[in-house]
Amino acid sequence: MNRRKWLKLFLILLAVLILFGVLEYRGVIWHNNLFANKYKVRGIDVSHYQYQVDWKKVAEKDKYQFAYSKATEGQNYTDSYLEENWRNAQESGLLVGAYHFFTTQSTGKQQAEHFIETVPNIETSLPPVIDIEIATNKDVQQIQKEITDMSESLEGYYHQKPILYVTYDTYNEYIKGEFADYDIWIRDILKRPKLKGQREWTLWQFNNRGRIPGIKAYVDINVFNGDQAEFDWKFKHE
Numbered sequence: 001m002n003r004r005k006w007l008k009l010f011l012i013l014l015a016v017l018i019l020f021g022v023l024e025y026r027g028v029i030w031h032n033n034l035f036a037n038k039y040k041v042r043g044i045d046v047s048h049y050q051y052q053v054d055w056k057k058v059a060e061k062d063k064y065q066f067a068y069s070k071a072t073e074g075q076n077y078t079d080s081y082l083e084e085n086w087r088n089a090q091e092s093g094l095l096v097g098a099y100h101f102f103t104t105q106s107t108g109k110q111q112a113e114h115f116i117e118t119v120p121n122i123e124t125s126l127p128p129v130i131d132i133e134i135a136t137n138k139d140v141q142q143i144q145k146e147i148t149d150m151s152e153s154l155e156g157y158y159h160q161k162p163i164l165y166v167t168y169d170t171y172n173e174y175i176k177g178e179f180a181d182y183d184i185w186i187r188d189i190l191k192r193p194k195l196k197g198q199r200e201w202t203l204w205q206f207n208n209r210g211r212i213p214g215i216k217a218y219v220d221i222n223v224f225n226g227d228q229a230e231f232d233w234k235f236k237h238e
Contacts, residue, residue, distance in 0.1 A: 035192040036206040039223035041065050041231045043203075044210070045099065048081045050217045055085075057214030059092035064212075065231065066224075068129060071098035071119045075106035078118050086120075095235060097126025099165065100150075104134055104143070108150030116157050123237050127160040129185060136173040143174050151182070163202065172196060185222070201225055 043066035046053060058064055069085040072078055082098065090096045098119045100111060115128065130150060134143070147164070154162045165185040166175055175184070176196055183202035186193045193204050203222050210221040224231045 033207070036204070036223050039204070039225065041224035041226065041228055043067055043094075043222050043224070044212070044215075045205070045220045045222065046070070046081070046085055046215075047079050050215050050219055051081075053081075053085060053088070054214035055088040055092040055094070058089075058212060059094055060213065064094065065228070066095040066097070066126060066235070068097045068099050068126065071100055072111070072115045073101035074103040075110045075114050077101075078114075082118065095124075095126055097129065099129035099131050101131045102134060102147070102150070104138055104146075108146035108148070109153055111146075112150040112153035112157075115154065121158055123159075126235055127163050127183070128154045128158055129163045129165050130154075131165040132170045132174065133165075133167055134170060136169050140174060144178055147174065147179070151179075165203075165205075 042064050044058070044064055045068040047070035055067075058067070067085070067089040069082050069089070070079040071082050086096055086098065098115075100115045102108075102111065119128065130147065132147065151162050151164075154160075161182060163183045163185050164175060164179060165187070167187050171184070171186065175182075176199075184195065184199065185203035185205065186195065186201045187205045187208075189206060189208050193201050195201060202225055204225065205220050205222045207221040209218045212219060212221070226234075
């Protein structure tokens with residue numbers, strides 16, 4: 001192959017890579033779909049960053065089965081779209097739940113009280129979620145205590161053990177080797193997740209730039225580690 005043909009081939013490959021990068025950046029395609037396709041039970045998580053959601057469009061064709069909405073953060077913040085998202089997602093036939101963004105500026109009990117004051121206790125809803133994305137330079141035992149305090153308070157009120165949403169950093173620093181009976185929701189937007197200690201995950205956030213009908217902004221997309229029957233057995237309380 002002469003030099004001109006090599007150059008032509010290189011330019012074609014470069015153009016394909018650029019196109020792929022642009023499409024992925026815009027959320028049109030996502031490489032992690034290759035790994036996530038085997039998991040058929042899917043859901044999204046939303047907050048005020050997604051603005052108004054057309055939940056009827058989201059729920060069309062039964063592509064998504066559940067939705068988590070941000071409820072609270074720390075001791076004082078409440079997401080302005082929680083009530084609207086919860087009500088409309090539920091009316092559209094999705095199983096709904098709420099998550100709390102954990103901080104280190106207040107105690108676990110204080111954060112639990114804020115969540116309880118904000119999120120209704122509905123038997124058919126998904127378990128509450130504690131979103132742990134804090135820095136990893138905190139006192140490990142103290143953080144574990146605050147997570148435990150919050151978890152126990154939430155479980156006592158909602159009668160469901162909270163799910164712990166983690167990154168690899170927060171899992172390895174604060175959760176690994178502890179909280180063995182808690183379900184894990186892991187964020188991994190690059191590949192299929194693998195937790196240290198051979199621990200299984202329950203939910204996997206595989207895409208943080210999803211584009212789906214009914215939502216104008218990017219949205220997080222998640223899968224459940226199991227089939228529909230297993231999901232129903234675990235989360236549907238009728």
